[in-house]
Amino acid sequence: MPPFDLIRAAIERHKTFYITTHVGPDGDAIGSALALQMALQNAGKRAVYVSRDGVPHSSRFLAGHERIELDVPIGQKFDCAWVLDCDGTAPRVASRMEPIELARERILIDHHRTSLPTFDINWLDPNKPATAQMIYELLIALEMKITPAMATALMTGLSCDTGHFRFPNTTPDSLRAAAHLIELGADNSLVAFKQFDERSFSSNKLLGVAMQKSQSEHDGELIYTAIAVRDFQSIGTGDESSENIVNFLRNVRGARMAICMRERRDESGPHARISVRSEEGLRADLFCNEFGGGGHAAAAGCRQSGEFEMVVEKIIKRAKQWIDEPHPRIAN
């Protein structure tokens, strides 16, 4: 049973709330956090949502996104801290740890398989398709009003993590939640367009380069692309334009695993950002765990330091072995 009563008591007991999510937040992280923030504010509480990585374009249509903070003053204390759609560990959390550690009570709500119950109140359920599904169920259980703006935020979370209700994690419950959210005023078609179809002109051009450079390996079961800094420079864009490219690789007929690698050079030295999509049985999450990352069985990511050509070679060599190895099945 989800800890609804504990969460209800925490909301009643506390006045100030800190909310954050995972680094590089997606529509699920942002939609969940914005809906929760609005629910707490509508209940007369003070709630701050911090995301040091800002907000991607695909979520900038959501009401309240412009009030997401990059940080709070050093030493500022909150009664209660929430971490959503994230395991709550320092490398994964999109904020400094201090506001979380200083809080009198900490709540973790997540659907990632690798999360552990390390907070005061933990609601971890890897069978939920999205954290937004959990926030929706929480608001219903606590009889908190869901406004049209909150409904659109929650729909964004559901849409993001289910591929707008196309991925195998789409459940009857998520479709029922979606139907209810539309009744409550969610703008379903705007959400689908913003999350999956709209691209900037430069990200469209980058997609062209990435597809042109894509490689097929292992009898077409592995499709990958590697986007170098000079590719980004030739278009005059950055990594924010590489969103979703990996899904185009995954769509190739016969592909079982797709990898999109992007070269980055910044203060932390040369490294690569890596997105992986795979058949669920190929456990993209465990593949990325090997390289210090994580995610879901069919969609995961990681980061690797080092010169780009070396990283690409290392990742692809391992991926080719990975496709032929047995992997733990997902327990249900």
Ligand SMILES: [Mn+2]
């Ligand atoms: Mn999620």
